Amino acid sequence: MLSYPFMQNAFLVGTLIAIVSGFIGVFVVARHMSFLSHTLSEIGFAGASFGLFMGWSPLVGMLIFTILSATTIGELGMEEGRSESLISAVSAVAIGLGIAFLALSQKNASAATSILFGSIFSISHENIIQVVILAVIVLVVGLVCYRPLRHFAFDYNTAIFSLKHIVWIEVLFLILMAMTVAISSQIVGSLLIFILITLPASAAMRWGRTVWQMIGLAILFGIVGVWSALILSYWTNVPVSFYIAIIEAGIYFVSLINKDE
Amino acid sequence: MTVLTGTDVGIKFGQRWLYRHVNFELRNQRVLAVIGDNGVGKTTLIRAILEKQKLTEGQLNWTNQKPVVRYVPQERPDAQDFPLRISEFVSLSFDQGWQPWQTKAEKAQIAHILEDTNLVKLANRRIDRASGGERQRAYLAQALLVNPGVLILDEATANLDNVAKYELMDVVRHYRDHHQLSIIMISHDLEIIQEYADDYLLLKPDGSEFGEVKDLDVTQLEVGNQDHA
Numbered sequence: 001m002l003s004y005p006f007m008q009n010a011f012l013v014g015t016l017i018a019i020v021s022g023f024i025g026v027f028v029v030a031r032h033m034s035f036l037s038h039t040l041s042e043i044g045f046a047g048a049s050f051g052l053f054m055g056w057s058p059l060v061g062m063l064i065f066t067i068l069s070a071t072t073i074g075e076l077g078m079e080e081g082r083s084e085s086l087i088s089a090v091s092a093v094a095i096g097l098g099i100a101f102l103a104l105s106q107k108n109a110s111a112a113t114s115i116l117f118g119s120i121f122s123i124s125h126e127n128i129i130q131v132v133i134l135a136v137i138v139l140v141v142g143l144v145c146y147r148p149l150r151h152f153a154f155d156y157n158t159a160i161f162s163l164k165h166i167v168w169i170e171v172l173f174l175i176l177m178a179m180t181v182a183i184s185s186q187i188v189g190s191l192l193i194f195i196l197i198t199l200p201a202s203a204a205m206r207w208g209r210t211v212w213q214m215i216g217l218a219i220l221f222g223i224v225g226v227w228s229a230l231i232l233s234y235w236t237n238v239p240v241s242f243y244i245a246i247i248e249a250g251i252y253f254v255s256l257i258n259k260d261e
Numbered sequence: 262m263t264v265l266t267g268t269d270v271g272i273k274f275g276q277r278w279l280y281r282h283v284n285f286e287l288r289n290q291r292v293l294a295v296i297g298d299n300g301v302g303k304t305t306l307i308r309a310i311l312e313k314q315k316l317t318e319g320q321l322n323w324t325n326q327k328p329v330v331r332y333v334p335q336e337r338p339d340a341q342d343f344p345l346r347i348s349e350f351v352s353l354s355f356d357q358g359w360q361p362w363q364t365k366a367e368k369a370q371i372a373h374i375l376e377d378t379n380l381v382k383l384a385n386r387r388i389d390r391a392s393g394g395e396r397q398r399a400y401l402a403q404a405l406l407v408n409p410g411v412l413i414l415d416e417a418t419a420n421l422d423n424v425a426k427y428e429l430m431d432v433v434r435h436y437r438d439h440h441q442l443s444i445i446m447i448s449h450d451l452e453i454i455q456e457y458a459d460d461y462l463l464l465k466p467d468g469s470e471f472g473e474v475k476d477l478d479v480t481q482l483e484v485g486n487q488d489h490a
Contacts (some may be wrong), residue, residue, distance in 0.1 A: 030339075030342075143361045144359045146359075146360075146361035147355060147356045147357060147358055147359070147360070147361070148356050150353060150356070151353045151356035154343065154345065155337070155340065155350070155353050156339060157336060157337055157338070157339065158331075158333075158353075158404070159353075161332045162331070162354065163356055205344070208344070209344060209345060209346045209349065209385070210345065210346060211349065
């Protein structure tokens, strides 16, 4: 199985994405932004189809769209009260745009499916290099800014008084999140972004007692899910996204049962 | 020695003045209680001290260089959402620098502050399962971890029972006595104010008062403040 180059690529990219999503996911869930991350992935869908329409790689279009909208959100400031309806409106527009660009680009249905549900087995060499570079950037920046990000995500009420450049931290965080969304959707697709960013982190945050424990568990859950899904998908020919979804949701449901001290 | 002086402070929201001509001093190693009816703008004044709110008129002056100011807000929804250990929650204050790990000195500092706030035995307890008093002490420890010159407590004792609130304030007082720390506390609790505060600032829309707590005319307050005492 591992002698096929497409399987080696899938394992390499999948593992890297599981690490990045687990790391950023913990902060996303702690800061109560999982809904926003989902919206970003819908914006990413619009970006990816725009990329196809322009003849670029979908990942490039996705990055441009998600980063632009993440920084706009940062500029607007996340006002809690109205953000939910705002986010719904934005995601409606994004999906509409995505469908429009897809139709205009005159690609076949498989292009749409791979954006929406992921296509890790057919990932191109160029794409792999892009994903690796982006993942390394996110991880390095995330590690260097670990301390402010941790306070920002886990105790926002004091972080706004304690961190001098809170707006910059917020924008930086949204950009990291946008990049994570863009690379994660290479595996699970933009529709299923919850699977790798939100679910492993949410489960990890019911067991972890320190932020590092939570990050470690989230990465572990992510990797377990991705690896088993790749193997199962190889044997059964059912899409990887399906297995990852089932495994990550399963881990999360088990974590709900856990009520120990 | 005076740490912070408020001169002729006035804050206006839209067309309405919250208050004008407020004068007060925060003195070194003393506790200043900010009191007044609900909605008079106590937290707004605190936000001004924290530079999150502009004064419409008047000035706030730090006598020397501005010290490290730490604020313990009343609302802390995040602390009830995640099962972080109390020691980890306290350490969130270490938010400067690039190292993703804690240094030896920082670990020692955490151990020290847990001891000062009677949290040593609870260090591994989950913050979301801690009692109200334990949680307030954890908030306090988190604020004190970076060795601030000024600590601002916003209704810290409001939801605590009689034992827990004295326990908390004893910790605050003991820490203040051993460090260069001045404290501003917003409170509605007259017993606590009379026991622990040195000075008071009574905010009113017309004519605020500043003075020593021993000169505070309690009778005028008790009538107005019965509901939230």
